[in-house]
Amino acid sequence: AGAQGVSAGSVRKNPSRERTTPSASRSATASLSSSWIPIERRSQTQVATTLVATAAIAEVHRPSRAWLSQNASQLNLTHLKRLAPGEVVSTLEAWVKLEYHPGEDWMLDADVALISHPQxxxxxxxxRALAALAALPGVSYRFPTFAALRLQKEGPDGYSYGQLSTMLRCLRHFGLALDRATLDAVGVHMGSLLLRMTPQEA
Known part of the structure; x- marks a missing residue:
């Protein structure tokens, strides 16, 4: 089913979210050591890192929506394009873990950043980006179409089994279909990867 039936502004909970371990909490708390710096004076990397660290301990500490909104306001399109790809994706995942939707305008900026990022x-x-977007509905994203077209152009060889599984699930969620040749290539590649998996990986 597509995203049309989901109300805007909601965040889909992830039932498989792992519990936060004490060591993860300590690591995340250490990452928050720069939190004394006023939000408006932090770099985009510091803001993103703080959000990711906060999300890591969300089960034991849930910040206020006002605080989350302040952080979101410090990451516009220009800032997002200055982050590394992994930082952009981790920020999107942080919103999901924190069960907070940063708003349509912010998500539209993120969508553009995903498509036009210099890296x-x-x-x-x-x-990972597709999975995060699927959990943050309410916006007509263009990145899923971009990702589908790139997969059709470049083929599936660089993807792992899990990545392709996530891609197919998310593209279906957004109502997108790959062409027959790409689907066949994906099926063959996933079958080959499955045959090479150990029992623990399968």
Whole structure:
């Protein structure tokens, strides 16, 4: 089913979210050591890092929506394009973990940043970005179409089994279909990867 039936502004909860371990909490708390710096004076990397660290301990500490909104306001399109691809994706995932939707305008900026970022997004980043967008509905995203067209052009060879599985699930969520030749190539590649998996990986 497509995203049309989901109300804007909601965030889909991830039932498989792992519990935060004490070591993860300590690591995330250490990453928040720069939080004394006023939000408006932090660099885009500091803002993104703070959000990701906060999301890592969301089960034991949930910040206010006002605080989250302040952080979102410090990451516009220009800022997002200055972040590394992994930082952009991790920021999107942080919103999902924090169960906070930063608003339509912010997500439209993120959508543009994903498409026009000066650095290429590898298969892992692409799959993770699609999964995050699927959990942050309410916007007509263009990145899913961009990702589908790139997969059709470049083929599936650079993708892992899990990445392709996520890609197919998310593209279906957005109502997008790959052409027959690409679907056949994806099926063959996933079958080959599955045959090489160990019992633990399968």
């Amino acid at each position: 290429p997004f590898d298969p892992a980043h692409t799959a």
